Ligand SMILES: Cc1cc2nc3c(=O)[nH]c(=O)nc-3n(C[C@H](O)[C@H](O)[C@H](O)COP(=O)(O)OP(=O)(O)OC[C@H]3O[C@@H](n4cnc5c(N)ncnc54)[C@H](O)[C@@H]3O)c2cc1C
């Protein structure tokens with residue numbers, strides 16, 4: 001039996017976290033089908049059909065799937081699941097919302113946020129804010145899994161030639177309805193897939209001071225992140241939060257500015273390739289994980305860094 | 315309306331968890347235990363709904379060892395009216411917990427269930443979604459704001475792209491995110507009062523729920539540790555290192 005990956009998309013674009021979930025599914029050694037559910041989601045289905053390693057795309061078009069409401073998408077996945085050994089989705093807020101509902105309706109456990117595949121029934125997953133890695137084996141007939149995007153390389157978005165098949169849809173349950181979205185508009189790279197991330201913490205002091213980080217981010221083509229403290233204080237929106245209970249990132253370069261390095265923050269960024277910390281407190285725990293640290297006042301260091309980056313360009 | 319809140323006893327968030335020497339599990343002997351922080355937020359929200367006159371009774375439920383009573387007492391001290399302990403020494407995984415909560419809901423018939431989005435020990439982020447599915451109820455996960463209006467509740471959800479607002483038909487399950495509220499400190503007189511509030515005990519057997527684990531933990535290990543690197547004197551040196559040594563810019 002093959003694995004089914006639930007694709008995630010927004011505004012006709014495939015979320016790249018789906019490509020990591022496809023790679024995780026390929027590691028199971030079975031074939032991989034992908035479900036694209038939505039309204040007018042033909043472009044996404046076509047994009048998935050050319051992803052390397054995809055056997056078949058299942059397209060489910062309905063008004064009921066216009067927004068990924070868990071109450072309405074879960075029954076569709078449950079209807080398809082019996083033909084599969086595994087059902088996987090990215091461990092994004094969408095996947096985390098829908099998949100446990102699927103698992104419950106199938107009366108199976110969910111294996112959350114996997115970072116490794118040992119065998120078709122055995123997986124690695126972080127627990128306790130990533131301070132412990134558990135190896136877990138599932139005894140269920142269908143394995144329902146969410147996949148941590150940073151732990152698997154993205155499947156190539158070309159080279160495949162899968163057929164797109166239309167599948168039967170399910171009725172809307174009417175249990176919940178979409179009212180509106182307040183999404184953060186940005187021209188910067190998306191936080192979880194950016195190559196460079198510049199994050200600010202409580203030390204930034206206020207929203208205005210984040211302009212100092214924006215300047216650096218612009219010069220590096222980086223995404224901007226934040227600690228919980230910076231989000232709680234209202235300096236930046238919630239979708240900037242990196243950590244155990246926010247987003248997990250693992251860029252080539254992570255620059256933590258005015259962030260102390262609490263366990264919960266480290267959980268979201270300690271797999272970055274290179275970590276830089278700028279903090280005025282030389283005892284700050286962030287320095288224990290940083291490859292390069294500057295002990296100093298960020299309000300002095302950031303303008304200097306900005307000037308040095310200009311020099312690099314010229 | 316009546317609200318049910320779920321409270322889990324977990325290793326305190328300030329403790330850095332470690333695997334036991336034999337890799338069989340996580341070291342919990344002599345470790346500080348607390349209420350899961352997201353559940354504190356759920357309790358706080360329920361108490362605020364009662365203070366606002368929206369709720370008239372709040373029941374808290376906890377599942378696990380006898381010491382979960384302490385967690386329930388904390389909830390009672392925060393303003394919950396009544397506690398239910400489902401006592402067991404068995405290992406409880408989210409699917410089993412969800413089945414127990416479903417059984418409690420069928421007895422208690424609340425209109426709203428509030429609980430944390432994630433337990434900070436297993437980091438599973440499953441339980442609320444699971445029992446919402448069992449009951450065929452609506453769910454509002456990762457809530458940063460909720461407004462009850464008649465037969466529905468409007469909930470703002472913290473999602474990857476920003477904030478999403480949904481309208482849920484009651485009865486509903488809502489899981490809390492960090493920005494929903496700031497839990498109150500418990501005052502001493504309330505701790506004393508909480509000792510007199512009712513706390514019932516049940517077992518999974520009495521509720522007729524099979525809690526057998528579906529996942530076997532084969533081993534637990536510590537992740538690869540990062541080495542602390544070097545301190546550089548200034549931004550010029552940093553940029554030099556990033557360009558020439560690390561080659562990341
Ligand atoms: C259930 C739960 C979940 C959580 N989830 C997350 C999460 O997902 N992500 C997360 O980040 N946190 C999370 N936290 C919070 C975490 O425990 C810390 O409180 C938080 O990360 C601290 O943020 P901070 O480092 O910005 O602030 P602080 O710890 O206050 O640190 C600020 C730092 O800035 C430095 N500083 C101040 N001024 C300057 C200056 N002018 N120049 C240079 N340095 C300066 C200070 O020396 C200090 O080190 C969670 C907590 C709980 C309980």
Ligand SMILES: Nc1ncnc2c1ncn2[C@@H]1O[C@H](COP(=O)(O)O)[C@@H](O)[C@H]1O
Pocket residue numbers: 320321322323350352353375376377378406408411429430431432433434436437438439440441442
């Ligand atoms: N043993 C338990 N007792 C009470 N509530 C629990 C228990 N396990 C999980 N929960 C609830 O479910 C939420 C999510 O947990 P989890 O799905 O394990 O991440 C927690 O925040 C609790 O509110």
